[in-house]
Structure formats: structure tokens, C-alpha cells
Amino acid sequence: MAANHLRAKGLDEYEANRLATTLGDKLNVRDPSAVDAFLEKYTSLDTPLSFQDWCSCFCRCNELITMPPATVKNHLDTLWDVMDVTDEGLVHTLLKTPSLLVHDPQDIGSKVEALQAVMALPEEEATAQLIIERFARHPTILARSVDALESQLDGLARLLGTDIQRAARLAFKVPALAAQSNEELEGHMELLSKLLGLETEKVQALVLRQPSLLARTSEGLQAKIDAYTELFGPEHVGTALAGAPQLLTMKVEAVTARHELLQQLVGLVPAWETQMAEASKETLAVWLCSSEKKLRRLEIAAQNRRLSRMQLYRLLSNSESRWINDMAQAGLGPDGTPIGGQG
Numbered sequence: 058m059a060a061n062h063l064r065a066k067g068l069d070e071y072e073a074n075r076l077a078t079t080l081g082d083k084l085n086v087r088d089p090s091a092v093d094a095f096l097e098k099y100t101s102l103d104t105p106l107s108f109q110d111w112c113s114c115f116c117r118c119n120e121l122i123t124m125p126p127a128t129v130k131n132h133l134d135t136l137w138d139v140m141d142v143t144d145e146g147l148v149h150t151l152l153k154t155p156s157l158l159v160h161d162p163q164d165i166g167s168k169v170e171a172l173q174a175v176m177a178l179p180e181e182e183a184t185a186q187l188i189i190e191r192f193a194r195h196p197t198i199l200a201r202s203v204d205a206l207e208s209q210l211d212g213l214a215r216l217l218g219t220d221i222q223r224a225a226r227l228a229f230k231v232p233a234l235a236a237q238s239n240e241e242l243e244g245h246m247e248l249l250s251k252l253l254g255l256e257t258e259k260v261q262a263l264v265l266r267q268p269s270l271l272a273r274t275s276e277g278l279q280a281k282i283d284a285y286t287e288l289f290g291p292e293h294v295g296t297a298l299a300g301a302p303q304l305l306t307m308k309v310e311a312v313t314a315r316h317e318l319l320q321q322l323v324g325l326v327p328a329w330e331t332q333m334a335e336a337s338k339e340t341l342a343v344w345l346c347s348s349e350k351k352l353r354r355l356e357i358a359a360q361n362r363r364l365s366r367m368q369l370y371r372l373l374s375n376s377e378s379r380w381i382n383d384m385a386q387a388g389l390g391p392d393g394t395p396i397g398g399q400g
Contacts, residue, residue: 062089068112075116083122098126104133105144106151114155121158135162139169140186150186154193164203165189171203175210175225183229191229195236212239216246218261227265233272245271252282253295267302284309288316293338300339301346315345318352323369325359332369344373354380357393364389 059077064070080086086095099111106114115122121129137147139162151157157165169185172192176183192198198206207221213234214224228235234242249270250260264270270278282294285304289297298304304312323329333341344352354372358364364372364387375383381391390396 059087059089059092062092063112067109072112072116076112079115079119079122083119099129102126102130102133104130105148110148110152113152114158117152118155118159121155124159129158132158132160132162136165136189139163139166140189142186146186150190150193153190156196156199157189157193160199165199167203168192168198168201168206171207172225172229175207175221176229177222178226178229188229191232192235195232197236198232206235209235209239213242216242216261217265218258219265223265227268231268231272234268237272242271245273245275248275248278252278253298255295255299259295259299263299263302267306270302270305273305278305281305281309284313288313289338289342297338297342301342303346304342307346312345315347315349315352318349319344322352322355322359325355326365328366329355329369336370340370347373357384357389361387361389363387 059080060070060073063073063077068076077087077092080092080095084095086092096108096111100106100108133147133151136157140147140150142150166185169188172188173180173183173185201209210224210228211221213228214221216239217224217227224234246257246260246264249255249263250257253260253263255263282298282305285298286294288294319333323333336344351373355369358367358372364383367383371383372380384391384393385396388396
């Protein structure tokens with residue numbers, strides 16, 4: 058009954074059913090009139106949130122339903138001051154992470170100030186809104202004190218052999234690094250070192266380039282490294298992935314498909330086949346991070362006398378602007394078609 062009532066008020070079926078179930082289970086509010094009375098306590102508050110906005114927040118954060126309206130309003134107003142955003146900006150953030158209203162906004166503000174001070178980024182790159190939105194996805198971060206958060210970042214810095222400023226910037230980029238304990242992160246570092254057969258300094262360098270690796274599960278890493286060991290060989294997999302750590306964030310199937318495509322394309326020009334066979338595994342790993350569009354440059358180059366004589370490394374490593382310039386010098390337009398009958 059309550060779900061049908063909420064659907065009639067504009068909620069979609071999923072939110073209507075979820076909110077009706079939550080209200081019934083947590084507050085024993087099931088009758089449509091009781092549902093209206095409950096929601097009116099919040100929708101009547103002087104906030105920029107609409108009826109649908111409040112319902113979405115309650116659906117995504119069940120704990121919010123049990124909080125008194127006055128407390129929610131106080132938290133909302135304080136959070137608004139901390140974030141210093143427009144009505145639309147506040148609504149946008151709360152719809153993404155309504156659990157922010159459960160925590161003490163003053164404490165959140167202190168953490169934002171501490172992070173801004175440590176990161177020392179330009180204000181427009183690390184606004185309070187952006188910091189809050191990124192870190193709020195991890196409740197453990199919000200639950201930590203400022204001192205505990207700074208201790209976590211200091212431990213991350215020591216683990217990676219860097220300074221706390223860079224560690225804080227890495228955590229800003231990958232908030233999971235600030236959510237996990239230092240013990241968990243140390244375990245991930247040890248696993249990477251063991252699986253890749255690399256010494257600590259090289260693993261540190263790898264993670265500094267691709268920090269999301271520390272946030273991945275051991276099972277996921279193991280499966281990918283097993284697949285890449287088959288591709289690069291057990292004696293080369295460590296150095297190959299150290300040179301192109303982003304491979305560990307890509308789908309193995311996609312990388313395998315690119316490898317097959319690359320082998321097919323270099324076969325168009327015998328010299329390229331030789332160059333690929335002689336290329337280091339690190340270079341091959343970098344090439345496999347390329348987009349299909351970049352790999353298909355070889356199709357164009359193979360049909361052009363000038364471009365077909367170029368080194369494989371140059372064709373696959375040059376920026377898009379340099380590639381367009383190379384094509385122009387070979388009498389080709391940006392789309393690879395001949396200009397004025399050349400080619």
C-alpha cells in the first residue's frame with residue numbers, strides 16, 4: 058500500500074518499494090497517511106531538497122530515517138557552510154552521498170582543512186565540495202579523527218617512500234588508500250612484490266605511477282598477473298608491468314585482443330615484424346596500453362611508401378599531433394586519405 062502511494066507521488070518503482078520497506082521495517086510506518094506525516098517533517102524544512110530528493114536520500118541511507126529532523130537540518134546547514142556551494146551543488150552532493158548528513162559536519166570540515174593544507178593544491182583543484190564527495194564514499198574515512206587521518210597518510214607516505222604531501226595527493230586521487238589501514242596496504246605491497254618478483258623500491262615506483270593498484274583485491278591481482286605471465290613470460294612479467302602498470306587496471310581480454318591485433322598489423326610490413334620481435338617486453342607492454350585507434354595507424358602506414366619505412370616505435374609512440382604531421386608530410390590528410398593523388 059505504501060509503495061503504491063509513493064509511486065503515485067512520483068517515485069519510480071524501485072525507490073518506492075525500497076523506501077516503503079525501510080519505513081516499515083525501521084519505524085513501523087506503513088499506512089499512506091503515516092508515510093506522508095513522516096516525510097512532511099523533512100520536506101517542510103527550509104532546504105533546497107525537493108520531495109523526490111529527500112526520498113532518494115532516505116533510500117540510499119537508511120540511518121538517516123532514524124535521525125530527528127532538527128538534527129538533520131542542523132547537519133545540512135553546517136555542511137552547506139563548510140562546502141560553500143550553491144543550492145544545486147549541495148543537492149548534487151547529498152544525492153550522491155546522503156550519509157554525509159549522519160556525520161558531524163564540523164568534524165568533516167576539520168578534515169577538509171587538514172587535507173587542503175597537506176596537499177597544498179590550488180584551491181580550484183581541491184575544493185571542499187570535491188574533497189567531501191570523493192572521501193565520503195568511504196565511511197571509514199569520515200569516522201576517523203583528523204589525527205588518525207593524518208597518521209594514516211603519514212604511514213602511506215612511509216610505505217611508498219615519499220613525502221606526506223604526495224601521499225595525500227595520491228589518496229585524493231584514490232580515496233581507498235586513506236580508507237584502508239596501513240596494515241592492509243602493507244599486505245598489498247608485499248603481495249605485489251611477491252607476485253611481480255620485484256624489489257621494494259620498484260614496487261613503490263610502480264604504485265606511485267598507478268596508485269589504484271593498492272586498492273585492488275589480492276585475487277584480482279593474482280588472476281591478472283597470471284595472465285600477463287603467460288603473455289610476457291615469467292622472467293619478464295615484472296619489468297613489463299613495472300613499465301606499464303596500467304595494464305593491471307585493464308581487462309585482460311581487451312589487452313589480449315590488442316596483442317592479437319598488433320601481431321596482425323605488424324605482419325603488413327616485414328621490417329615491423331622484426332622490430333616487434335626485437336622490442337623489449339617493457340616496450341611491448343606500453344604498446345598494449347595504446348588505443349585501438351593508435352594501433353590502426355599501422356594500417357594507414359603500411360599503404361604509404363614513406364610511412365611504411367618508419368620505425369614501429371615511432372609510429373606507435375608519437376602523439377596524435379605528431380602523427381598527423383607525419384601523415385601530412387607523406388601526402389595524407391588527417392583521416393589517412395591521400396591529398397592530391399599522392400601516396
